[in-house]
Amino acid sequence: MNKHLTTVAGVAVDTRHWIGGERVASTDTFPDASPIDGSVLADIARGTATEADAAVAAAKAAFPGWAATSRVERARILHAIADGVEKRIEELAIVETTDNGALLRSHRRGVMPRVAHNFRFFADWLLKLEHGDFETRGHSNHVSWDPAGPCVLITPWNAPLMLATWKVAPALAAGNTVVLKPAEWSPLTASLLADIAAEAGLPAGVLNVVQGYGSEIGDALTSHPDVRRISFTGSVPTARRIAASAAANLTPLSLELGGKSPLLVFADADLDLAVDLAVEQYDNAGQVCLAATRFLVEESVAEEFTRRFVDRTMGLRQGDPRDEATDIGPNIHPGQLEKIDGFVRRALAAGARAVIGGHPEDGQYYAPTLLTDVAQDSEIVQEEVFGPVLTLQTFTDEEEAIRLANDTRFGLAATLATGDPERAERVTARLVAGTVWVNCFFVRDLQAPFGGSRLSGVGREGGTWSFDFYCDVKNTVTAPNGWTNHG
Known part of the structure; x- marks a missing residue:
């Protein structure tokens, strides 16, 4: 029997990290308990700077190949991940409910279908992403979105898989590689996502999942010099810590924080x-x-x-x-x-x-x-x-x-x-x-910009705004009639 597997409501979940296409254990673990009755569901691999370095290295190594993958092929794999999510909606729903205490009926009918939609939406948006060419004094301007590099995505516990894939999907669609760190209070469905992505054909190292505490593995990820983007959803105090950590490398941040609406x-x-x-x-x-x-x-x-x-x-x-x-x-x-x-x-x-x-x-x-x-x-x-x-x-x-x-x-x-x-x-x-x-509430569309003002966040995500963040947006200006005929 695999000591790293736990069974939650009949669903097997691996408690190790997913790094470079392989399961990786840690020396230490931390307990993950269900809010329903307080029972310990699993002992989760407790990552440190060692696992953070390994995950970023795997993402860095996988980046050139994934960035060079065509838009059509990237979109195909994202749709395959969505297919895998849809096949496992019931499993994902019961694991998430057991792990974070949200309603099972909501997970079945709304949240997990939305997880699949996150991948499908950004796969489709990728294929139509463009900015019309324009002229400046006879010169042509062409705007393109170049993959930025390895991205660290740190996600909260209140809607773990939906909010994780809201970041993972556009980051992957943009041609980036990802290190996902789920909240330590609800890590289980992120592990299942790694399995689904691998089964869908996502190359090794393109998506890595590491678990642990923010003060241990989180700081090592956000201060890493090879990380090109950081996206975080959570509290204002944690965001301040992440921003300070990222400052030395001037790593661009997207922060979706608290509200008092x-x-x-x-x-x-x-x-x-x-x-x-x-x-x-x-x-x-x-x-x-x-x-x-x-x-x-x-x-x-x-x-x-x-x-x-x-x-x-x-x-x-x-x-x-x-x-x-x-x-x-x-x-x-x-x-x-x-x-x-x-x-x-x-x-x-x-x-x-x-x-x-x-x-x-x-x-x-x-x-x-x-x-x-x-x-x-x-x-x-x-x-x-x-x-x-x-x-x-x-x-x-x-x-x-x-x-x-x-x-x-x-x-x-x-x-x-x-x-x-x-x-x-x-x-x-x-x-x-x-x-x-x-006269409505919580009507959401991924085409719309999402983010907050003041202490509620920095930046906007959704539609093209997501690609603007996860890419280096480039403008190429070409002179008229400037070509030398070598024929």
């Missing part, structure tokens, strides 16, 4: 729709960077909105995420649960009122919470909690709504509920956010 509800909104949007913010137990965690509700409808919201929330079912009837699962880790509860306890001590929730449940579950009577400059309004904790404030007019909405250090997203299209146009134009949803 508002949901603005005007009196002219469809209140049933507004409540639907509000309840959606408990998705994934509140562990969503885009979540509109600050409700800003026009004073004249605040009482009715709150009543309807509470009625709806009380009907949500919290429990085992593998159960189809469950609406809210556990939070990822005991440390995260304690962090969430600390935010709430401090808010309550400062005078906030818990309309619902305000306390942990058994295990790693936190009661869906809504806090009112919160000050605009309070910690609970200004800092990202990343749990099922929402606040509600009121406003009297449009100007105050915009002021409150923009009054944080973040600017990732905003959601607006109104029945007035002219108001929607005025307000959205003034909101500081990378994405604004009007």
Whole structure:
């Protein structure tokens, strides 16, 4: 029996790194536990600078061949990876749910199909990627996207495989090689992705997966002189550390960070729709960077909105995420649960009122919470909690709504509920956010730019924006009639 294999819900997962097309063990391991019941799922290979160097070396060695591979062939292999994902959706879904606690029904119906779509979209976009040639004083200009080199991709635990492939797919499509480091709290599906990619025919060394702690293997990756791009999704403090690490080599960064996004509800909104949007913010137990965690509700409808919201929330079912009837699962880790509860306890001590929730449940579950009577400059309004904790404030007019909405250090997203299209146009134009949803939430298209303002991030990804980041964009200028006839 292979001691490096663990079985999760009947699915075999290799716990070693994937470097240069081979499984590589480490001297030490770290435990990976399920948030559902706290049980240890596996002891995962704990990488250090040694594995980081090996993975970057493998990516560097594989880069010339992959960069020289035609667009058509790269796209074919990416589609083959998508095929492999689709064949294993059920396996990927149950492993991911067991590993990070998100709803199994969501993984089956939405998240894992989206993983396959990530590969298909960027494969197809690659084949149509172009910038029309143009002339300057009779000279022709031709824009091209050249592969940059080895890329380090560091991904979070709240949507592990979907967010990993959102980076992996465009990086590979662009002709780069990749070192993927998944979050240590949810590493298992990244290992399965390595198997799927190899089965699809991706050459050895083009995709490498290494596991471990940020302070050990992460720092070694982000400071490596042979790395040409770093993409990170996670917290602001970790991003600062990565940026400092990358600074010596001036390695370009793409950072998708935290949010403290508002949901603005005007009196002219469809209140049933507004409540639907509000309840959606408990998705994934509140562990969503885009979540509109600050409700800003026009004073004249605040009482009715709150009543309807509470009625709806009380009907949500919290429990085992593998159960189809469950609406809210556990939070990822005991440390995260304690962090969430600390935010709430401090808010309550400062005078906030818990309309619902305000306390942990058994295990790693936190009661869906809504806090009112919160000050605009309070910690609970200004800092990202990343749990099922929402606040509600009121406003009297449009100007105050915009002021409150923009009054944080973040600017990732905003959601607006109104029945007035002219108001929607005025307000959205003034909101500081990378994405604004009007009378909807979480409608996403990979053609659109995605990223944040202020402390919510640096750069944009999606469509051509992804290729702009993962490539060295070149302009070639050719003189007219400048060719020498050697014939």
